[in-house]
Amino acid sequence: MPIEIPDVVIDRLPxxxxxxxxLENEGRSVIxxxxxxxxLGVTPAQIRKDLSYxxxxxxxxxxxxxxxxxxxxxxILGLDRRWRVVVVGIGRLGRAISSYPGFEGQGFxxxxxxxxxxxxxxxxxxxxxxxxxxxxxxxxxxxxxxxxIVAVTADAAQAVADTLVRGGVxxxxxxxxxxxxxxxDVELKHIxxxxxxxxxxxxxxxxQRDRAHAE
Amino acid sequence: MPIEIPDVVIDRLPxxxxxxxxLENEGRSVIxxxxxxxxLGVTPAQIRKDLSYxxxxxxxxxxxxxxxxxxxxxxILGLDRRWRVVVVGIGRLGRAISSYPGFEGQGFxxxxxxxxxxxxxxxxxxxxxxxxxxxxxxxxxxxxxxxxIVAVTADAAQAVADTLVRGGVxxxxxxxxxxxxxxxDVELKHIxxxxxxxxxxxxxxxxQRDRAHAE
Numbered sequence: 001m002p003i004e005i006p007d008v009v010i011d012r013l014p015x016x017x018x019x020x021x022x023l024e025n026e027g028r029s030v031i032x033x034x035x036x037x038x039x040l041g042v043t044p045a046q047i048r049k050d051l052s053y054x055x056x057x058x059x060x061x062x063x064x065x066x067x068x069x070x071x072x073x074x075x076i077l078g079l080d081r082r083w084r085v086v087v088v089g090i091g092r093l094g095r096a097i098s099s100y101p102g103f104e105g106q107g108f109x110x111x112x113x114x115x116x117x118x119x120x121x122x123x124x125x126x127x128x129x130x131x132x133x134x135x136x137x138x139x140x141x142x143x144x145x146x147x148x149i150v151a152v153t154a155d156a157a158q159a160v161a162d163t164l165v166r167g168g169v170x171x172x173x174x175x176x177x178x179x180x181x182x183x184x185d186v187e188l189k190h191i192x193x194x195x196x197x198x199x200x201x202x203x204x205x206x207x208q209r210d211r212a213h214a215e
Numbered sequence: 216m217p218i219e220i221p222d223v224v225i226d227r228l229p230x231x232x233x234x235x236x237x238l239e240n241e242g243r244s245v246i247x248x249x250x251x252x253x254x255l256g257v258t259p260a261q262i263r264k265d266l267s268y269x270x271x272x273x274x275x276x277x278x279x280x281x282x283x284x285x286x287x288x289x290x291i292l293g294l295d296r297r298w299r300v301v302v303v304g305i306g307r308l309g310r311a312i313s314s315y316p317g318f319e320g321q322g323f324x325x326x327x328x329x330x331x332x333x334x335x336x337x338x339x340x341x342x343x344x345x346x347x348x349x350x351x352x353x354x355x356x357x358x359x360x361x362x363x364i365v366a367v368t369a370d371a372a373q374a375v376a377d378t379l380v381r382g383g384v385x386x387x388x389x390x391x392x393x394x395x396x397x398x399x400d401v402e403l404k405h406i407x408x409x410x411x412x413x414x415x416x417x418x419x420x421x422x423q424r425d426r427a428h429a430e
Contacts, residue, residue: 007414008223014413077413078420085412096308101369102392102409146419147412154316170422171415173408177317185422187415191406193388194317197300197362198229198292199222200386200402201322204361205293207385207400 005053012050013077015040020070032063079107084145086112086169088160089152090120090130093175097151098125108147112139133160140167147171154178161188220268227265228292230255235285247278294322299360301327301384303375304367305335305345308390312366313340323362327354348375355382362386369393376403 019039023031033044033051040047051069054076074080085108087098098113114133115121121132131139140163148164150157150172157178164172171187174180182188234254238246248259248266255262266284269291289295300323302313313328329348330336336347346354355378363379365372365387372393379387386402389395397403 010417011410011414013417014410017413018410076417076420078416079413083412083416083419091311092307092314093311096306096311097408099307100408102407103412106409106413108409108412147415149408171412171419173411173415187418189411189415191408191411192317193312193315193364193406194321194323195226195229195233196388196404196406197298197318197323197386198232198294198321199226200362200388200404201293201298202225202228202291203402204298204386205291 009050009053012042013073016047016050017070017073017077017079020066020073023066024070028066030063031066036064082107082109083147084109084111084143085147085149086110086114086136086140086145086164087149087151088114088133088136088164089150089156089175090115090125091151091153094149094151095125097149097175098128111143111145112136133163137163137167140164140169144168147173149173149175150180151175224265224268227257228288231262231265232285232288232292232294235281235288238281239285243281245278246281251279297322297324298362299324299326299358300362300364301325301329301351301355301360301379302364302366303329303348303351303379304365304371304390305330305340306366306368309364309366310340312364312390313343326358326360327351348378352378352382355379355384359383362388364388364390365395366390 016036019036033047036047037044054072085103087094087110090098090113094113094115098110103110113125113128113130114136115130116133120130123130145167146169148169148171150160152160154176155178157174157176157180161172161174161180161182165182165186170185172180172182174188174190177192177194180188231251234251248262251262252259266279269287300318302309302325305313305328309328309330313325318325328340328343328345329351330345331348335345338345360382361384363384363386365375367375369391370393372389372391372395376387376389376395376397380397380401385400387395387397389403389405392407392409395403
């Protein structure tokens with residue numbers, strides 16, 4: 001089993017999959033690593049190296065089979081089945097996440113939305129009732145969930161993560177700026193917009209410096 | 216100038232910086248690559264390699280100076296100055312982004328919020344007026360902006376990106392699922408929650424398979 005694959009490679013696979021899925025829908029049958037690289041803004045060597053972790057998809061000089069590679073990535077990434085997701089915290093961010101149009105089509109079913117605020121609990125969002133977070137753990141035990149999305153305030157994030165873990169959730173996507181601790185057998189990812197902005201300002205600053213040097 | 220640094224390394228620097236900034240606030244003066252690695256869940260070798268791109272921060276066997284490394288990362292990442300940001304699209308997601316508590320403290324000032332909906336334009340959000348997107352380009356020309364955050368619907372994303380680019384914005388953070396094209400000298404990042412979920416389901420699936428094999 002391919003268990004030694006670096007996380008940075010795993011993180012790029014969904015991006016490859018998105019492109020291949022689009023090409024598949026457009027009826028493309030073959031694509032070269034050069035074309036894949038051009039589309040994604042990475043080098044063909046990087047693409048060949050990344051995909052080599054998962055076996056031999058391409059034939060030397062003939063490119064990759066688009067449907068075979070898409071199918072294989074679907075399997076590798078677990079997109080050949082559906083995943084049950086809960087969103088905890090239905091403030092502005094939780095509302096935006098719950099309504100994100102891309103989840104359902106990719107196999108992610110939001111099966112529960114939870115909050116603690118009396119003005120929010122019991123109301124509906126996109127036709128689904130928002131439940132009291134007090135019943136989250138019991139709900140998880142009754143009907144297991146794969147992924148928990150945490151969109152509460154930073155100070156509540158750890159308690160929510162603990163509840164999810166106690167309820168058997170093994171993957172948590174943390175949208176709060178809080179550092180959250182989970183057991184080793186739980187997958188944890190952060191979405192922090194500041195981190196994205198900071199890697200862009202690195203490039204902006206470098207360019208401004210280059211321009212200043214050139215003048 | 217360090218212009219050959221891989222993007223994957225750049226993307227990790229904000230994570231290093233966050234940790235070092237916290238350690239600095241806690242009064243730590245020195246940290247080893249082993250401890251940094253333990254905190255961040257990566258190997259010490261990875262940390263030494265990443266930081267080696269930016270010069271010699273550590274002394275063999277003595278660890279890194281926390282304040283010096285934090286200061287250097289602040290400079291490298293452009294966090295020693297302030298950046299002007301606009302948010303375009305003030306629906307659920309745009310509201311959540313505009314209210315994100317982490318921006319201001321990290322040097323990112325949201326100087327404009329724009330939408331097109333008659334019911335939204337002219338209202339206020341956290342005390343700031345929401346402007347008509349029709350005036351975005353003129354506003355950008357009058358008072359240049361560094362970063363544009365796109366939180367409109369997918370079908371409007373390219374037009375908004377084009378307007379931002381015409382207005383001189385050189386970094387775009389795209390929250391829509393749409394693929395957006397920008398000129399080569401514009402930095403572009405996507406935040407797509409599905410991509411995060413998919414790299415987690417890879418790990419979930421692998422574990423389930425391992426468990427099935429073990430049984």
